[in-house]
Amino acid sequence: METPLTQHISFDRPCYSLRDYEKNGGYQALRKALSLSPENITNIVQASDLKGRGGAGFNTGMKWSFVPMNGHYPVKYLIANADEMEPGTFKDRMLMEGNPHQLIEGMIISAFAIQANISYIFLRWAYKKAGRLLKHAMDEAYAAGYLGKNILGTGYNLEMYLHTGVGRYICGEETALLNALEGKRATPRAKPPFPQVSGLFGKPTIVNNVETLCNIPHIINNGPDWFKSLGKGNDAGTKIYGVSGRVKRPGLWELPMGVSMRELIDDCAGGMANGYGFRGALPGGASTDFLVKEHLDINLDYKSVAAAGSRLGTGTMIILDDHTCPVGFVHNLEHFFAQESCGWCTPCREGLPWTEKILLSIERGEGKPEDLDLLDMHTRFLGPGNTFCALAPGAMEPLQSALKYFREDFEKHIDQKKCPWR
Amino acid sequence: MVRIYIDQKPYDVKPGKNLLETCLTLGLDLPYFCWHPAMGSVGACRQCAVKVFKDENDRTGRLVMACMEGVRDNMYLSVNDPTAHDFRSQNIEWLMSNHPHDCAVCDEGGSCHLQDMTVMTGHAYRRYRYPKRTYQNQYLGPFLHHEMNRCIQCYRCVRFYKDYAGGKDLDVFAAHNHVYFGREKDGVLENEFSGNLAEVCPTGVFTDKTLREHYTRKWDMTMAPSICQHCSLGCNIIAGERYGALRQITNRFNGAVNGYFICDRGRYGYEFVNDPDRVKQPAVRAENDGGNLFESISSILAEGKMIGIGSPRASLEANFALRRLVGEEHFYQGIPENEARLMSKILSIQLSGHVYTPPLKETEYADVVLVLGEDPTNSAPRLALALRQAVRTKPLEDMAGSNIPLWHDAAVRELIQDDKGALFMAYPVHTKLDELAYGTLHAAPEDIARFGFAIAHYIDSNAPVPESMDAQALESAKHIADLLQKAERPLIVSGTTLFNEDIIQAAYQIGRALEKGEKKAGLSFVMPECNSAGLAMMQAPSLHAAMKAAEGGTFATAVILENDLYRRAARAEVDNFFRAFKNIIVLDHLQNDTTSKATVLIPAATFAEGEGTLVNNELRAQRFFQVFMPKNEHIRESWRWLDEFGQFRLGTMPGDLRELDNLVEELVGAMPQFKGVESAAPSADFRINGQRIPREPHRFSGRTAILANVAVSEPKPPQDTDSPLSFTMEGYRGMPPAPLTPFYWSPGWNSGQSVHKYQSEAGGPLRGGDPGVRLAGEGLFSVNGAPSHIPAAFKRQEQAMALVPLAHIFGSDELSVHSPSVEGRSPRPYIALGSRDAERLQAVEGDILQMRIAGQVFDLPLILKNELPEGLAGLPYNLPSMSGIAWPAQGVLTKTGL
Amino acid sequence: MIAQETLTPEEMAEIDHEIALVPVRRAAAIEALKIVQQHRGWVSDDSLHAVAGYLEISPEELDSVSTFYNLVFRRPVGRNVILLCDSISCYVMGYEKIYEQIRERLGIAFGQTTPDGRFTLLPNACLGTCDHAPALMINNELFRNVTENDLDEILDRYH
Ligand SMILES: Cc1cc2nc3c(=O)[nH]c(=O)nc-3n(C[C@H](O)[C@H](O)[C@H](O)COP(=O)(O)O)c2cc1C
Ligand code: SF4
Ligand code: FES
Secondary structure: OOOOOOOOOOOOOOOOOHHHHHHOOOOHHHHHHHHOOHHHHHHHHHHHOOEOOOOOOOEHHHHHHOOOOOOOOOOOEEEEEEOOOOOOOOHHHHHHHHOHHHHHHHHHHHHHHHOOOEEEEEEOOOOHHHHHHHHHHHHHHHHOOOOEOOHHHOOOOEEEEEEEOOOOHHHHOHHHHHHHHOOOOOOOOOOOOOOOOOOHHHOOEEEEEHHHHHHHHHHHHHHHHHHHHHOOOOOOOEEEEEEEOOEOOOEEEEEEOOOEHHHHHHHHOOOEOOOOOEEEEEEOEOOOOOEEHHHOOOEOOHHHHHHOOOOOOOOEEEEEEOOOOHHHHHHHHHHHHHHHOOOOOHHHHHHHHHHHHHHHHHHOOOOOHHHHHHHHHHHHHOOOOOOOOOHHHHHHHHHHHHHHHOHHHHHHHHHHOOOOOO | OEEEEEOOEEEEEOOOOEHHHHHHHOOOOOOOOOOEOOOEEOOOOOOOEEEEEOOOOOOOOEEEEHHHOEOOOOEEEEOOOHHHHHHHHHHHHHHHHOOOOOHHHOOOOOOOHHHHHHHHHOOOOOOOOOOOOOOOOOOOOOOEEEOHHHOOOOOHHHHHHHHHOOOOOOEEEOOHHHOEEEOOOOOOOOOOOHHHHHHHOOOOOEEEHHHHHOOOOHHHOEEEEEEOOOOOOOOEEEEEEEOOEEEEEEEOOEOOOOEOOOOHHHHHHHHHHHOOOEOOOOEEOHHHOOOOHHHHHHHHHHOOOEEEEOOOOOOHHHHHHHHHHHOHHHEEOOOOHHHHHHHHHHHHHHOOOOOEOOOHHHHHHOOEEEEEOOOHHHHOHHHHHHHHHHOOHHHHHHHHHHOOOOOEHHHHHHHHOOOOOEEEEEOOOOOHHHHHOOEEEOOOHHHHHHHHHHHHHHHOOOOOOOOOOOHHHHHHHHHHHHHHHHOOOEEEEEEOOOOOHHHHHHHHHHHHHHHHOOOOOEEEEEOOOOOHHHHHHOOOOOHHHHHHHHOOOOOOEEEEEOOOHHHOOOHHHHHHHHHOOOEEEEEEOEOOOOHHHOOEEEEEOOHHHOOEEEEOOOOEEEEEOOOOOOOOOOOEOHHHHHHHHHHHHHOOOOOOOOOHHHHHHHHHHHOHHHOOHHHOOOOOOOOEOOEOEEOOOOOOOOOOOOOOOOOOOOOOOOOOOOOOEEOOOOOOOOOOOHHHOOOOOEOOEOOHHHHHHHEOOOOOOEOOOOOOEEOOOOOOOOOOOOOOOOOOOOOOOOOOEEEEEEOOOOOOOOOHHHOHHHHHHOOOOOEEEOHHHHHHOOOOOOOEEEEEEOOEEEEEEEEEOOOOOOOEEEEEOOOHHHOOOOOOEEEEEEEOOO | OOOOOOOOHHHHHHHHHHHHOOOOHHHHHHHHHHHHHHHHOOOOHHHHHHHHHHHOOOHHHHHHHHOOOOOOOOOOOOOEEEEEEOOHHHHHOOHHHHHHHHHHHHOOOOOOEOOOOOEEEEEEOOOOOHHHOOOEEEOOEEEOOOOHHHHHHHHHOOO
16 A cells, blocks of 8 residues: 655654655655746646645645746745644644655745746644654755755756744635734635635635645656556545544544445554444544444545535544544533634634524523524524635535534533533 | 626626625615725625525525625525525624623614614524623724724724824724734824724724714704815815704715815814804994994995905805905905915816816825825825825736726735835925835925926926026936836916915926926916915915005905905914904804904804805815804805895895805806806705705604793794705705705714715715815916926025915814814924934924014924934924914024023 | 834744745734734734834734634633534533633633633633543643643643
8 A cells, every 4th residue: 555645754754854754755746846837837747636634625836836937927936835724624734744855846836837936834833843853844945056046057947935823723715824924913815716826925825635636746746647556546646634533543544445345444543432322423623523333444545525415524533432422522612613713704703602692501500492503503504605714615515514414412412401421 | 787686586787896885886785894895805894695696597605705706707606595684683692792782872873884784684582691791992092993893803994094194193902802902002193184083983092082072963963064174185074963052073975075084173173163252243443433233334334445355264155245245355364475376277287288186086096196385184184095095006917917806995905015106205394204115205395396397307408497506406306206107197286375486386397397298297286275275266466465565554344254364364463454444344153363353243154054055175166155154143154145245235134135146147247258157066955855955864853842931832943045955954955965965864874884875886976076165266376387487496584484384184173173173183382393403403303492583572382303304493383372473484493591 | 093002023033934925024913913912922002013013014904814713712711721522523522621710710601801810711622632531732832731730730630
């Protein structure tokens, strides 16, 4: 089984220096890419069917192809989204702490493909170690001529900056991220216009997830067909999957796209921890719908998970066990989302705190039967398109599926006027 | 036109608009909060949701925010769709979940957009049963009251204050459902347009603090369409009264002039009307044996020749009535000689046919702007707001290829970022617009003029070039010349503020030069007062000419119309002038130094108590209407008094006075340059279905209670013989013609947001055309061919300082400063010096310096303005305690105690 | 009157560096706030005014940004700041117990600072180490798989 993304990652030793990375084939993809035309690279990436690993799963090469390439835009930007604040998600941290050069190489190739001369890594504040290692790796890359002016003598220039955030989940939303980079409040922007056309400082900009970018060197090295062959079913490539919660071995694994949920939980994570039973899981971070026992055999690719009523999201799974109150679980999530609403649009700003309060009162045994209708109403009306960005719709995913699969737990709270788990 | 289908009905609509404005234009009631016709869409409030369908057959559709979606040909949408309707009502419930529901004690109640929208969506029952979020309010200065708990977070306030008006000290703080709109700390909101927040805010967060002092609900006010009295731009306003006091000024939309916004001087300057020091009774001084007014007047009028001094702050009608009374040859403008010269120069330029005077609103679309010797923020504030928009014109045009519609404000701002069109500011000191300028020149008036001439030279090499200018200035003049020539709609702003004729000539010279290159440049001139243009068009001689004429003692009587001459000329000169008369009849509404000289003092109506016409700086004649009958019958419009005096003179007794219309007719007959004034508004006999236009909304309440302390029976309402407006709530309920609109109201739309119902399309001109008639000034001037005279460069004098008047939005205007709120924002007297001059005097900021100007002595604290050229000192223009300086002036400066 | 505090030469140099990287001065706002917070522990009103002045923006504009983000401290914090993850995986793995224990040990709830100024305790969204929940950070250091037994030892490292 090939594990291109993690092949050089081991936490038993310090992470690769530039020398080690190069010795193991690092920056070969960059050399190759620089000999190709930018359009050619975009075509290869598009053909590889790489889908964005930040959650939305949009074809990466296609996204790049919207960037104007006609020379009218002297300034363009490439940004690595390393904000990773989606609860339950911890994969980008591993990629950055494990092999920062892989990300840097992926970014240089991607920037070259859209002919951007400035790139940023937008790193969340809490990732101190990743920040240190990235900074060091960037210095090495500059010194080796992979970054800066006239890269490898090709005449191509690229500056790379590391920006660390100061909190706020919404900074991960790509347009809010742009505002944060501009030194403003990180409220999202309206789309259209898309960042590909009017992004950072009004210039064409691509924002990609860390994991997405880490795939790029391998696609360039091995070609789109190889990449497609890595996936098991519907989707191309490998994926960093993760599991957290009451399992025997929580962790991260690079697996072919489309492993089954059961394989992931049982084989990789060692199954449920002793004494704990499985009730459900959010397959890809806090803003995805619950999957339950009946879904254990579905494949974890974009299409299959969608067919099961959820989203692959970030591919990092959070397990709900039978010792944890589903109402408390969802309350914790909605508390997070309500806190992290940017406050720009009405439904999210006012609706999320309301759901949070309802859930809290149910959890405390103060809920009323009408409260379930109010929760249903919110899940209906905080849907995509009704709010300004995808935060609130994301927040409704675990809630709506919890109301579907665990409704009797909610009702029990209301009937018994207490939380049965406490 | 494109065809769209709304709820299955076909409509042909204008392309390039968003669905919200389109629906409003079609008369459909769609609720909204964050969208504003002048500020565009940002999609924050999510209130304007509609369903859009893929095609004719799609039954599912998707919810979209109407303000964020452009119209497309063959588009199918639904406003009434149940999901869309439910979402809108749910959205209101969210907004209301933390709202205090304090309508009964809220100043906005009854004219509240949030109330209207809540009712419109049908949301009635609140299901949120948790404690509400509460905030602390801030002190924001004398103009606005702050009540954050009512906030619905539509972000309109910051968008107006920061993005539109360039304010710095209001912003949004925190995040999620804790967002807070206010200042960093308590303090006075500094922006000159802050008062618009009271109208921009759809609920009661920002409300008019002065209204609060004498609060009345909108439905209980008697209102009339009026014209702002506080500068030469003539912004349209609505003035409201109750219990005999003027209570509130709000913006009256005029698509060609002020649009949706007015400045704080205009909004808050009204309280002079309620001043306790008003002239309320006619007063006859002792030597005229204190007898009966009419007898005294009759005898005075019979006594010999009269001289009449007009006024730039009195209506055309009042000035004309005075002219008629005293005779054309004895009528004088009542402004200093220098100002009269500037005004006639400006008029001759405006009427020359060589340049174009754009209406105020059009200045927003200028792509290159040169401001020569003006500080619009202080001398013509609403123009400064327009220029703030003008700097965006060029970048907006440049983004034409981007597919981003202009109404998409958020996207537009992100795309153009800090790009600005070229604005160049030339004024002796730093101005607020400097921050937007790509270049500034801080120089003496002479040098500003020379700079202008240099620009003209670089456009048209036949125009003379000023001698011995420094290379850098020439370089920059050349650059501006180049930009102006390349511009599509160049605009030059100049005016009277610095009392320098050469500057005006230079502005004209640039216009001429551009015209030769087949480009008619826009020239906007700032004038001193609300009817400066109207008065100047009468072409009467100046106050100084009157002084000369009076010298021989040939006149027995002077009639002074609404004019404090002590603000016009040096005190000694005015004293001397008054000494020449036996009788001095003064008509005015506030006590001042001139009224104290009156032998007969006549109480004149203010703009709120009378009717009249003003001509603004673009020669637009606009009518203001009486808001209320003054409490006492002695207070009458000056024109009415003067007309009555005229009748005495003719020997007829008071009886049927001429009505305003007759006077206007006579005015136009006597002075054809005023042709058009008669159609500025419908005449007094105008009726719709035989009905008058009511000044009171039809919910006006308690009219039998208003005078209950006197009598409980309802008195006969006052009759208006001069206009088609009635003083009651009875009358025509439909839409009045634009110049007669006393308030905005439409079923379900109680707030001012209902103005879109009065517009031909949402945000567009008023139905029937924006009010006001631009005067062509027929036959007034022959083409001005005066060769330009280029002044010598400014040179510092050893003995005296050259003084420049520095205009102040709050303080320089005679009337508004009588409003306590405005007075509170007025600067204290000061003298401004550049650093070199201060050093020479060994003075530091705050030191008291003594300035002698033509016999007057002022002790003034020093303010340092480092950009002031050496030899030049700035004085705040016409503060009440600093008037009577004959501009341009010189003074001798000493440090006291030396 | 206005700002009493001024920026130190060091702070200015660091901010200048950030300004050089962006097309407009005010775009360095967040970086500048971080720099000042790094040096002073928190951003006081005076510091805010000083930074705003340096960036040539109004205090309002800067405070609008600073109050948006939760890791810009606009109130004084203790010498050591504990960020306890309260997000979902840590919830499942029992962060509430850790919270109880910190409360008992230090006598402070979320948002509070010990009277001796040693610790400030703040809740923090997901620290991105969910496979080692519950987790917390103190200053720049991450602690994972925190158990009630470790806690005393961890806290003792900070003075
Ligand atoms: C509220 C919200 C938070 C997000 N947070 C992240 C994040 O932390 N990291 C990330 O890569 N994408 C995040 N996204 C997705 C980004 O908006 C964007 O789709 C992604 O960075 C694009 O990269 P990709 O195409 O490589 O997936 C978030 C989206 C939303 C709506
Ligand atoms: S849904 Fe609205 S309030 Fe929520 S984060 Fe997005 S834009 Fe902000
Ligand atoms: S008016 Fe359309 S979202 Fe506010």
